[in-house]
Amino acid sequence: MSLRLKFILYWVSIHVIFAGLMVYLLRNNRLWLLAVEVLLVISFGVAMYLLKSFFKPLDMVMKGIDLIKDSNFSTAFHHTGQAEVDSIVNIYNRMLTNLQYERQRMQEKHFFLEKIIGAAPFGIVTLDFDENIALINPYAERLLEKPLAQLTGKPIQAASNLLSQALATLEAGRSEVITLPSRRKIRCTKSDFYDQGFQRYFYLMEELTEELRLSEKQAYEKLIRILSHEVNNSIGAANSLLQSCLTYKTQLQPADQEDFEMAIGVVTSRTAHLNDFMRSYVNVIRLADPKRQLCNIRDMLENIALLFKADLAHRKIQLMWHVEEDVLPVVYMDRDQMEQVFTNIIKNAMEAIGQDGVITIRLVMQEKKLILSIEDTGEGIPAEVKANLFTPFFSTKENGQGIGLTLIQEILTRHGFIFSLDSTAGEHTAFRIIF
Numbered sequence: 001m002s003l004r005l006k007f008i009l010y011w012v013s014i015h016v017i018f019a020g021l022m023v024y025l026l027r028n029n030r031l032w033l034l035a036v037e038v039l040l041v042i043s044f045g046v047a048m049y050l051l052k053s054f055f056k057p058l059d060m061v062m063k064g065i066d067l068i069k070d071s072n073f074s075t076a077f078h079h080t081g082q083a084e085v086d087s088i089v090n091i092y093n094r095m096l097t098n099l100q101y102e103r104q105r106m107q108e109k110h111f112f113l114e115k116i117i118g119a120a121p122f123g124i125v126t127l128d129f130d131e132n133i134a135l136i137n138p139y140a141e142r143l144l145e146k147p148l149a150q151l152t153g154k155p156i157q158a159a160s161n162l163l164s165q166a167l168a169t170l171e172a173g174r175s176e177v178i179t180l181p182s183r184r185k186i187r188c189t190k191s192d193f194y195d196q197g198f199q200r201y202f203y204l205m206e207e208l209t210e211e212l213r214l215s216e217k218q219a220y221e222k223l224i225r226i227l228s229h230e231v232n233n234s235i236g237a238a239n240s241l242l243q244s245c246l247t248y249k250t251q252l253q254p255a256d257q258e259d260f261e262m263a264i265g266v267v268t269s270r271t272a273h274l275n276d277f278m279r280s281y282v283n284v285i286r287l288a289d290p291k292r293q294l295c296n297i298r299d300m301l302e303n304i305a306l307l308f309k310a311d312l313a314h315r316k317i318q319l320m321w322h323v324e325e326d327v328l329p330v331v332y333m334d335r336d337q338m339e340q341v342f343t344n345i346i347k348n349a350m351e352a353i354g355q356d357g358v359i360t361i362r363l364v365m366q367e368k369k370l371i372l373s374i375e376d377t378g379e380g381i382p383a384e385v386k387a388n389l390f391t392p393f394f395s396t397k398e399n400g401q402g403i404g405l406t407l408i409q410e411i412l413t414r415h416g417f418i419f420s421l422d423s424t425a426g427e428h429t430a431f432r433i434i435f
Contacts, residue, residue, distance in 0.1 A: 014043070075096075117135075117137045118137055118138060120137055120139060121139065122139055122204060122205060122206040122207070123136075123137065123139045123140030123142075123143045123144075123186075123203070123204070123205030123206075124136070124137045124139070124140055124202065124203070124204060124205075125137075125140050125144075125156065125167075125202060125203040125205070126200070126201075126202045127156070127200060127201045127202060127203075128153075128200065129195075129198055129200060131155065131201060132153050132154055132155055133148075133151045133152055133153065133154055133155070133156060133158075134152070135148070136148045136151060139205075140203075140205060143163055143186065143205055143207075144159040144161065144163060144164055145159065145161055146159050155168070156168050156203070162178075162180055163178060163180060163186060163188075163205075166178045166188065167188055167190070167203055167205075170188055170190045170203075171190065172190050172191065172192055172201060173190070173191065173192075174189070174190060175187060175188065175189040175190075176188055177208065180420075184207060185207070185208045186205050186206070186207055186208070187205070187206045187207075187208050188203060188204070188205050189203065189204045189205075189206075190202075190203055191204070220406075224278075224282060227278065228278050228282050231274060231275070231278045232275070232278070235271045235274060235275050238267075238271055239268065239271055242264050242267055242268055242271075245264055246261065246264055249261055287337070287407075287410055287411065287414070289414065290333065290334035290337060290411075290414055290415050291334050292332040292333055292334060293332065293333070293334075293335060294330055294331075294332055295330070295331060295332070295333050295335050295338065296329055296330055297329040297330070297331060297363065297370070297372060297435075298323065298329040298363060300335070300338065300339060300342060301342055301361055304339065304342050304343055304346060305319055305346070305361075307343075308346060308347070308350065311350065312350065312359075315350060315353065315354065315355050315356075315357075316355055316356045316357075317350060317353055317355075317356070317357050317358065317359060318357075318358045318359070319358075319359050319361070320358055320359065320360040320361070321360075321361055322360060322361070322362040322363070322364075323362070323363045324363065324364050324365060326365055327363045327364065327365055327370065328365075328370070329363050329370060331370060331435045333415055333435075334411075334415070337411045337414075337415075338411065338415070340407065340408075340411065341407075341408050341411050341412065342374075344404045344405075344407065344408055345374050345408065345431045346359065346374060347404075348404065348405075348431075349374060349375075349376035349378070349429070349431075350376075352376050352378030352379070352429060353376050353377060353378045354378070357376060357377040357378065358376070358377045359374065359375070359376050359377075360373075360374075360375040360376075361373075361374055361375075362374075362375070369434055369435065370434075370435040371432065371433070371434050371435070372432070372433045372435070373430050373431070373432045373433075374430070374431045375428055375429065375430040375431075376428060376429050376430075377428055378428070378429055380423045380427045380428065380429055381421075381423040381429060405421075412433065417433050417434060417435055418433070418434040419431070419432060419433045419434070420432045
């Protein structure tokens with residue numbers, strides 16, 4: 001039973017007693033009846049006034065509760081002139097002001113956070129309580145290669161690419177650098193937070209490709225400059241001494257002169273070879289900026305294939321072409337530099353096959369972009385070797401210098417072309433370039 005009902009029952013009971021007293025006086029003493037009637041009217045008026053005054057704060061509180069339930073924090077109450085009621089009004093209005101301020105502040109923070117997440121130069125993926133995708137920012141969409149609309153409510157591996165598969169196996173609280181086939185290096189971190197008292201997970205994906213490449217480049221450029229300086233100085237002094245030594249040939253016995261000159265020639269040829277060896281490294285760090293011109297990629301590849309024609313025939317390697325009809329193989333590029341790239345890729349494909357195989361050159365259009373793929377039927381690249389591809393000075397060849405893929409990477413990066421080297425041990429290998 002509510003307080004209001006109790007008060008009304010009490011008030012009705014009192015006046016029922018008064019009514020009974022009036023009936024009694026009506027029969028026995030009509031003079032007192034008039035006095036009781038006057039008293040009853042006064043009592044009724046006072047009771048109505050007290051009832052209204054007594055329940056006014058309660059009515060105000062109930063209205064305030066309804067407004068709060070409706071999240072209406074903009075409606076305030078006016079003062080009534082009653083000290084007790086006005087104290088409640090002051091507290092309620094102050095509470096509404098604080099709630100309105102807090103809601104506005106939270107909305108502004110939420111809006112600001114959305115802006116930061118949307119413009120963040122790293123990927124953010126938030127999972128719901130069932131560990132399905134709840135939110136993806138634009139950067140993460142590009143990394144996962146699918147929009148939020150296709151991934152919402154699905155597990156992270158639904159993106160169906162190498163990065164998403166690696167994220168699915170990443171443990172909470174761990175960070176790992178994942179290398180994609182395109183040689184992009186992504187540092188992925190899985191962490192957690194609490195929402196409504198329950199644990200939820202999120203991923204952070206930061207691309208380190210350019211940062212690591214520049215750091216690596218600065219390191220090997222410094223090393224090459226130091227080695228080149230020392231080797232050139234040593235070769236210059238050694239060749240000068242060797243030439244001086246040749247003047248003493250006439251002082252030797254005629255039978256020894258030929259051996260002496262041959263020995264000096266061998267040493268000179270080795271210093272020349274060492275000089276050429278260092279020059280090949282120096283050419284990588286002294287690579288000029290691309291001088292772009294309109295080039296026909298197919299014509300360039302056909303000319304390079306013509307250079308390797310004899311070697312391909314000797315190795316019994318067949319060169320296959322797959323060019324879509326709507327392909328326009330014309331791109332702005334530095335012809336000399338890109339010829340080096342195509343030459344190195346085809347040469348690597350031949351060496352990967354060895355004998356008896358097929359090299360396929362594909363030119364296709366995808367999403368208005370020209371894509372070149374050079375594939376070979378070699379034995380593929382082992383996992384331990386794949387991890388070191390594009391690393392300066394690394395080579396699996398007996399006399400390799402380890403600069404071929406480094407030069408390719410430098411030229412393609414300077415042109416702004418996207419590239420990847422996809423291979424699995426025991427399977428075919430494909431070098432892919434997106435112009």
